[in-house]
Amino acid sequence: MTYCVALRLDAGMIFASDSRTNAGVDHVSTFTKMRVFERKDDRVIVVLSSGNLAMTQGVVNLLDRHQHAAEGTRTIWNVESMYDAATLVGDALREMQRKDGPYLLQSNIDASANLIVGGQVRGEAMRLFHVYAQGNFIEATDETPYFQLGESKYGKPILDRVVSTATPQKEAAKCVLISFDSTMKSNISVGLPIDLLWLPRDSLRVGLQQRIREGDPYFTMLRSRWGGGLRRVFQELPDPDWLE
Amino acid sequence: MTYCVALRLDAGMIFASDSRTNAGVDHVSTFTKMRVFERKDDRVIVVLSSGNLAMTQGVVNLLDRHQHAAEGTRTIWNVESMYDAATLVGDALREMQRKDGPYLLQSNIDASANLIVGGQVRGEAMRLFHVYAQGNFIEATDETPYFQLGESKYGKPILDRVVSTATPQKEAAKCVLISFDSTMKSNISVGLPIDLLWLPRDSLRVGLQQRIREGDPYFTMLRSRWGGGLRRVFQELPDPDWLE
Numbered sequence: 182m183t184y185c186v187a188l189r190l191d192a193g194m195i196f197a198s199d200s201r202t203n204a205g206v207d208h209v210s211t212f213t214k215m216r217v218f219e220r221k222d223d224r225v226i227v228v229l230s231s232g233n234l235a236m237t238q239g240v241v242n243l244l245d246r247h248q249h250a251a252e253g254t255r256t257i258w259n260v261e262s263m264y265d266a267a268t269l270v271g272d273a274l275r276e277m278q279r280k281d282g283p284y285l286l287q288s289n290i291d292a293s294a295n296l297i298v299g300g301q302v303r304g305e306a307m308r309l310f311h312v313y314a315q316g317n318f319i320e321a322t323d324e325t326p327y328f329q330l331g332e333s334k335y336g337k338p339i340l341d342r343v344v345s346t347a348t349p350q351k352e353a354a355k356c357v358l359i360s361f362d363s364t365m366k367s368n369i370s371v372g373l374p375i376d377l378l379w380l381p382r383d384s385l386r387v388g389l390q391q392r393i394r395e396g397d398p399y400f401t402m403l404r405s406r407w408g409g410g411l412r413r414v415f416q417e418l419p420d421p422d423w424l425e
Numbered sequence: 426m427t428y429c430v431a432l433r434l435d436a437g438m439i440f441a442s443d444s445r446t447n448a449g450v451d452h453v454s455t456f457t458k459m460r461v462f463e464r465k466d467d468r469v470i471v472v473l474s475s476g477n478l479a480m481t482q483g484v485v486n487l488l489d490r491h492q493h494a495a496e497g498t499r500t501i502w503n504v505e506s507m508y509d510a511a512t513l514v515g516d517a518l519r520e521m522q523r524k525d526g527p528y529l530l531q532s533n534i535d536a537s538a539n540l541i542v543g544g545q546v547r548g549e550a551m552r553l554f555h556v557y558a559q560g561n562f563i564e565a566t567d568e569t570p571y572f573q574l575g576e577s578k579y580g581k582p583i584l585d586r587v588v589s590t591a592t593p594q595k596e597a598a599k600c601v602l603i604s605f606d607s608t609m610k611s612n613i614s615v616g617l618p619i620d621l622l623w624l625p626r627d628s629l630r631v632g633l634q635q636r637i638r639e640g641d642p643y644f645t646m647l648r649s650r651w652g653g654g655l656r657r658v659f660q661e662l663p664d665p666d667w668l669e
Contacts (some may be wrong), residue, residue, distance in 0.1 A: 334578035338607055342574030343659060350663035363582055379668055387666060397641060399665050408586065415587060418650055420595035421643050424623055
C-alpha cells in the first residue's frame with residue numbers, strides 16, 4: 182500500500198510520500214514514490230505515485246525518456262503549463278496501460294495506478310492535479326487544496342480539521358506528518374522513510390527535500406506527544422451520565 | 426453506507442449502529458441496523474447489519490420466522506450457544522443469497538451483507554462474532570475485543586488507542602461515540618440517529634437502549650469538545666525547525 186499527500190498552500194506546496202511497497206506480505210521493499218523534475222528558475226514539477234509499481238516506474242521513465250525526444254516533442258521539460266504536464270503524465274499512464282495492461286490482465290494482476298502531479302512552471306501559478314488510473318485528471322482548488330493517494334482514510338480527518346490554503350507551511354508540514362502517523366499506526370503496509378518536499382511559491386526551485394527515517398527526532402517526538410495528547414483530551418471529556 | 430461497532434468488555438457489551446441507508450444520493454432514508462432478541466434471564470442476542478438492506482432485512486425476518494418453526498427446529502430462541510446463533514445468522518444469509526442473489530446479479534447489484542452477532546445465552550459467557558458475506562464468521566478475542574462494519578477506517582484509530590477489555594463501560598461508550606463522530610465527519614452517508622445498546626455481563630437483559638438523535642446534548646458536547654481538544658493538542662505541538 183501507499184500513502185501520499187500534496188498540499189497547495191498560499192505560501193507554497195508540500196509533497197510527502199511513504200516508501201513501502203509490497204507484492205504480498207513476503208515481498209516488502211523500499212522504493213521512493215516521489216519524483217522531482219527541477220530546472221531552477223524555470224520549473225519544479227513533482228510526481229507522486231501509487232498503485233502498480235512497474236506501471237508508475239514506467240510512467241516516470243516515459244517522462245524522462247521524453248527528455249531525449251525529437252525536437253518539437255512536448256516533454257516535461259518544455260510544457261508551458263502544469264495542465265500540460267498533467268496531460269503528459271496521463272498520456273504516459275495510458276501508454277503504459279496499452280503496452281503492459283493486457284499481459285497483467287492475463288494473470289489477473291491489478292495494473293491500475295494513480296498519480297499526483299504538482300508544481301510551478303514559470304509564468305504560471307502553482308497548480309496541483311490528481312491523475313486517475315484512466316489518465317484523466319482533476320485540479321485542486323481553494324476549497325479542496327490537497328490530494329491524497331493510496332491509504333487515505335486514516336490520515337484524512339486531521340487534514341480536514343487543520344489545513345486550508347492560509348495554513349503556514351510549518352504548521353502544514355506538522356499536520357502532514359501527523360496524518361502519516363495516523364496512517365502508519367493503522368496500516369502496516371505504509372512505512373518509513375517518508376519523503377517530504379517543500380516548494381515555496383514563485384521560487385521555481387525546491388526549498389527543502391528531506392527524508393524522514395526511523396528514529397528521526399522531530400517525527401518521533403510528534404508521534405509520541407500526539408498520541409499522548411489525544412488520550413489526555415479523551416480522558417478530560419466527561420463520561421455519559423446515562424450509563425451506569 | 427453504514428457504521429456499526431460492537432465491543433466485548435469485561436463489564437459487558439456495547440453495540441452501536443448508525444441508521445442512514447441510501448440507494449443513490451437521491452434515495453436516503455433512516456432504517457435501524459440493530460435488531461435485539463431478548464428473553465429476560467435467558468438470552469440477549471444483538472444483530473448489527475451492513476450492506477444490501479433487502480438482504481439484511483431478509484436475514485432478520487428469517488431469524489424471526491424461525492420463532493414459528495416446527496418443533497425441534499433450531500431457532501434464535503432455542504440455540505444453546507452464541508456460536509450456534511452466529512451459525513444460524515450465517516445460514517440465514519446464505520439462504521437469502523440463494524433466493525435473491527441471482528436476480529440481483531442480473532442487474533449488477535451488490536447483494537453482499539456483513540453482520541455482527543453478539544450477546545449472551547444463559548450458561549455461557551458473552552461472545553461476539555463477525556459474520557462475513559459468505560456466511561462464515563470469526564469471533565472476537567481479548568486481543569481484539571471489538572468488530573466494526575461498514576465505513577470502519579475513520580473511526581478505528583480512536584478505538585485502537587483507547588479500548589481494551591478492561592475499559593469501563595462509560596469510557597467505552599464515550600470512545601464509541603467519538604468513533605462515530607470521526608466517521609460522520611468524513612462520510613456524509615453515515616448519519617444520525619445512533620442506536621446504542623449496553624448489555625451488562627451475566628445480566629441476561631438489556632441494560633440500556635438509547636437512540637441518539639440530532640441535538641442530543643451529550644453527543645453535541647462531545648463532538649464540539651473533542652474537535653476543540655484535537656486542535657489544541659495540534660497547536661501545542663512544536664513546528665518543525667527545519668522548515669523556514
